[in-house]
Amino acid sequence: MSLTDQATQPRAGEALDAQAVDAWLKAHLPDLHGTPTIRQFPGGASNLTYLLSYPERDLVLRRPPFGHKARSAHDMAREFHILNHLNAGFAYCPKAYLHCADPAVIGSEFYVMQRVEGIILRADLPQAAGLDAAGSRTLCEHFIERLVELHQVDYRACGLADLGKPQGYVQRQIEGWASRYEAALTADAPRWEAVITWLREHQPADHPHPAIIHNDYRLDNVILDPQQPTRIIGVLDWEMATVGDPLMDLGNSLAYWIEADDPAPIQQMRRQPSNAPGMLSRRQFVAHYAERSGLRLDNVDFYHVYGLFRLAGIIQQIYYRYFHGQTKDLRFAAFIDMNRLLERMTLKVIARSPL
Template sequence: MTLTDQTIASREGEELDTRVIDSYLKSQIPGLSGTPRISQFPGGASNLTYLLEYPDLQLVLRRPPHGHKAKSAHDMGREFRIINQLGSSFPYCPKAYVHCTDEAVLGSEFYVMQRINGIILRSELPAELQLDAQMTTQLCKNFIDKLVELHNVDYQACGLGDLGKPEGYVQRQISGWTDRYEKAMTPDAPQWAAVKQWLKEKQPADHPQPGIVHNDYRFDNVLLDRQNPMSIIGVLDWELTTIGDPLMDLGNTLAYWIEADDPAPVQLMRRQPSNAVGMLSRREFVDYYAERAGIQIDNYDFYYTYGLFRLAGIVQQIYYRFYHGQTKDKRFAQFIMMNKLLEQMSLQIIAKSPL
């Protein structure tokens, strides 16, 4: 069993023209030679990601999905700029090589970056890593440390001060995701009315120290060193990154953090080994984050519930494309059930919350 991400033949309708992409890249990257072998990374449910294997260089190409897309999503130029400029202050970004805005090349804009060849953890912790409970706890803390480190980056110093507007960030996220969810509604989708109202009423003030918000930080978006799996060497998927409230970003990550004692239906959504023996619970996760960030977090119900609602918005946007036949990826057929489960999880949190 290999511990690095494996690719597949491109899915039907998502193939790239090898001749076209090879010709374009050779006009942009000096010294590139040979013909690439192109395959597709099967994971991910948003942008399409491909591996381009040249004899002497491995590249990764990212492009938007086909079909209906949210207006503010899938901005290739923005993601290209972020990883290019952030790399000097947060050395875990892949090197970006080319951003193509000419949609005549592939039918959409795209960008090409370095491949960081590391281990990506999926739903289960691989036995080959031989991590005991103590090592797993340390790996979990290393994962949180990277998030704190990102939130502490001086975004002005790396030229990303105009990436977002921290003032009013919390309010914009609640209203923005409410709007995006409603625009992606399908007849079988839940309304989320009670949760939307609760989030609107309970929203706190913006964090006094805004930072870079990754917006999709989870274990399957980080790369571990193949020689030392305790070490994180890369962070991927910067398409949603902005400047804002770091605690909202914490809520995004908590939405994916499924514990070992969460109910069986919730376990079916798990896509990272957050249930492994030694992994921190959500409460422990928050406490460790607060300790490392030097702040106090008395109650995280709002941020966690926001993260679940936002995740449902992403899930529903993807399901919308499947429902209307804009993608043939059969994984997305079950996303409507995930959406409904996320609503029930949110309602349970609200029912017990002291807020």
């Protein structure tokens, strides 16, 4: 298996009906020939991603997870719409080809898109990528610069003016994640009451320059050029993209950014190589974003706290499915421990914040 091909056999309970997928695709893409091999990419704690390999062409299929789903999540039509339009202003979006709204085909709606072949990072830098400390720093800077570039896209010109409502965005996110967290509570989960109260008391006014925000921008959601691994050639997982406060997007990325000096329990949560030699610290991350975007970041602690709480909400929604036996994916058993750790991390940010 090459550095750019990490797809494996589908996880237990997550296999697709290859015959049904093939028949539907050939009815809409008559240039397809042969029988596809279907494998699954190892990410996908939320929407699931599959590699469909035909003899002459690779495609990627995205579908919602099996089991309980949050009411407003996993909208395949919306994600398909975003890719189709945003590609005109942000060249790192894969091209989306087809959307299937008929759940009878594979048990849910899905869409099919272009495969952008490259390196997708996981928890640690692969040695074969050849990135030393200087290369890691360059990659990190490029990663931040692509986020700034996204936030500067003219979303109206791309036909995405109706994607979100920037007015009242911050308040809606706080209240929305508080409600979603409450709906996904299990008996063993922390309640996050002190954090929710702090967010409500410190929320800023609407940002004067709303932007397209990715809402899940991490190193393992970008694709690197195999020939030049510091160069980003694609950005994946647009299911939560919207129009809103760009600093909320920054806060989400900071929540994932575990640096080398973080304690061992936090390191165990890491799913991207943000701790590698040469990678920027969270403070340096914020400084580089501020320099390239020209935005003021006086209250970055609010956005960091929000990002950590939102991440806990996502984790708890996934753990809820595991807790109630709606998924057999053993990766999710430890999500309750991650949730508890995130609450402790968040309370420490609040305790040292000057806000």
